[in-house]
Amino acid sequence: CICPLGYTGTFCELDIDNCIGNQCSEYGVCQDHLSNYSCHCMLGYEGPFCEVEINECSSFPCKNGATCVNLIGHFSCDCAAGFKGETCSVHVTECLDRPCWNRGTCEEDVNGFKCNCPPGFSGQYCEIEMNECDAAPCLNGAVCQNDVNSYVCFCPEGFEGLNCEINFDECIYGFCKSNSTCLDLVADYACVCPPGFTDKNCSTDIDECAFKPCKNGGHCHDLIGEFYCSC
Numbered sequence: 001c002i003c004p005l006g007y008t009g010t011f012c013e014l015d016i017d018n019c020i021g022n023q024c025s026e027y028g029v030c031q032d033h034l035s036n037y038s039c040h041c042m043l044g045y046e047g048p049f050c051e052v053e054i055n056e057c058s059s060f061p062c063k064n065g066a067t068c069v070n071l072i073g074h075f076s077c078d079c080a081a082g083f084k085g086e087t088c089s090v091h092v093t094e095c096l097d098r099p100c101w102n103r104g105t106c107e108e109d110v111n112g113f114k115c116n117c118p119p120g121f122s123g124q125y126c127e128i129e130m131n132e133c134d135a136a137p138c139l140n141g142a143v144c145q146n147d148v149n150s151y152v153c154f155c156p157e158g159f160e161g162l163n164c165e166i167n168f169d170e171c172i173y174g175f176c177k178s179n180s181t182c183l184d185l186v187a188d189y190a191c192v193c194p195p196g197f198t199d200k201n202c203s204t205d206i207d208e209c210a211f212k213p214c215k216n217g218g219h220c221h222d223l224i225g226e227f228y229c230s231c
Contacts, residue, residue, distance in 0.1 A: 006034035025051045044073030063089045081112030102126045120149030139165045158187025177203040196225025 028050025104126030
């Protein structure tokens with residue numbers, strides 16, 4: 001018997017299996033035909049023998065600056081800020097979610113959004129309260145108390161001013177008497193007494209007769225800063 005193409009045997013009863021010894025890769029399944037074979041490729045592969053992995057990113061399916069990641073049989077898109085969807089084609093209005101804290105105002109930009117923070121706050125979401133006391137504005141040992149966009153200095157005794165920078169002048173109250181000279185100190189004062197006066201405020205007349213300076217029965221007369229004897 002002269003067998004037609006694709007058959008063999010004494011009576012041409014046997015179908016020739018052309019897939020025997022085929023060159024299909026592990027990603028293809030051989031399909032027998034009358035005189036040859038073909039390779040049926042798995043998803044993600046192509047070529048006569050299914051030897052070529054298809055790069056799904058070659059057609060640039062990802063939009064708006066997204067990064068395409070090639071996978072077997074498909075792809076994925078890593079979207080840029082402000083976009084979403086399978087191909088990153090959907091613009092996200094991120095300010096609708098009110099991402100800004102502490103009354104910060106949201107503003108859309110090319111990278112997604114930014115928060116314009118009110119005074120006293122910082123950070124991507126205005127989530128950080130700034131501590132004005134970190135700059136140590138209070139002087140002369142004052143205690144700093146932080147507040148929103150401000151601070152308060154609790155001054156030690158003898159100082160005043162916004163930052164406790166002013167040494168309070170106790171001499172303005174006129175504590176020193178008898179034409180004495182007042183010296184301003186920290187939270188205090190000192191009086192330089194003229195001759196004949198003593199105590200803190202120079203208000204006490206020194207009794208020069210207390211030391212009995214007059215001799216031989218003389219009578220002592222106390223004066224300011226001096227004395228005389230009546231013999």
